[in-house]
Amino acid sequence: MSLAKPAMRGLLGKRLRFHLPIAFALSLVAAAAFKYGVTEPRKQAYADFYKQYDATKEFNNMREAGIFQSVRPTGE
Amino acid sequence: MLFSFRMLATRALSLVGKRAISTSICVRGGHGVAKVDDYALPAYFDRRENPLPDVQFVTELSAEQRSLKEKEKGSWATLSNEEKIALYRISFKQSFAEMNEGTKEWKSVIAGMFFFIGMTGLVVLWQRKFVYGPVPSTFESEWKEKEVQRMLDMRINPVEGFSAKWDYENKEWKK
Numbered sequence: 547m548s549l550a551k552p553a554m555r556g557l558l559g560k561r562l563r564f565h566l567p568i569a570f571a572l573s574l575v576a577a578a579a580f581k582y583g584v585t586e587p588r589k590q591a592y593a594d595f596y597k598q599y600d601a602t603k604e605f606n607n608m609r610e611a612g613i614f615q616s617v618r619p620t621g622e
Numbered sequence: 623m624l625f626s627f628r629m630l631a632t633r634a635l636s637l638v639g640k641r642a643i644s645t646s647i648c649v650r651g652g653h654g655v656a657k658v659d660d661y662a663l664p665a666y667f668d669r670r671e672n673p674l675p676d677v678q679f680v681t682e683l684s685a686e687q688r689s690l691k692e693k694e695k696g697s698w699a700t701l702s703n704e705e706k707i708a709l710y711r712i713s714f715k716q717s718f719a720e721m722n723e724g725t726k727e728w729k730s731v732i733a734g735m736f737f738f739i740g741m742t743g744l745v746v747l748w749q750r751k752f753v754y755g756p757v758p759s760t761f762e763s764e765w766k767e768k769e770v771q772r773m774l775d776m777r778i779n780p781v782e783g784f785s786a787k788w789d790y791e792n793k794e795w796k797k
Binding site: 588591592595604608611612613 | 772775776777780781782786790
């Protein structure tokens with residue numbers, strides 16, 4: 547019958563003191579995960595692709611496949 | 623003078639009892655009084671956002687309850703725990719814990735949701751068979767093969783996407 551008096555004040559402050567650090571930490575973790583899981587691999591993939599890229603060779607292959615309208619394949 | 627007359631009238635009303643106002647409306651100016659319907663009087667309801675309703679729950683007190691109310695006018699330290707609970711139940715129907723407890727309604731809600739989604743699925747199947755015409759010619763296998771070949775020739779997304787998965791040397795998809 548004699549319950550303890552419930553907390554009447556400082557409820558928002560208590561909630562913020564608990565939740566805000568967690569929110570900040572989780573946001574930082576999410577940002578770091580995206581950076582190192584997505585953007586860094588993507589930058590590396592592009593770097594690797596263009597390291598061995600020969601534009602003229604690719605152009606000639608595409609030309610022979612017949613997709614351009616300005617230059618037809620050699621032989622036509 | 624008018625002020626004191628009004629005060630005496632309200633004191634008289636509060637003596638008669640909370641719900642019996644309809645039988646003792648003071649008549650003023652010699653006119654008749656409209657009958658007050660039950661729904662127009664202050665009502666009791668259990669709501670979390672309105673914790674102290676306008677009237678108490680039990681309207682006609684038994685003899686035991688009346689004597690308890692008399693005892694309440696004295697020192698509350700003399701009241702036992704059962705008497706305190708009895709006084710609470712006179713004023714209120716359900717406690718906050720009782721009024722806030724959940725129901726089993728969510729099961730009916732989920733069941734209804736599944737039922738209507740199922741009905742919609744049947745309607746969609748029927749539509750697909752009896753209402754819609756044929757799909758465009760660009761969905762045929764030969765067309766799709768030519769489409770894929772052209773996309774590879776054009777080197778669509780060669781770094782991370784479509785053409786990146788094709789092995790141009792061996793003319794096959796990369797493993």
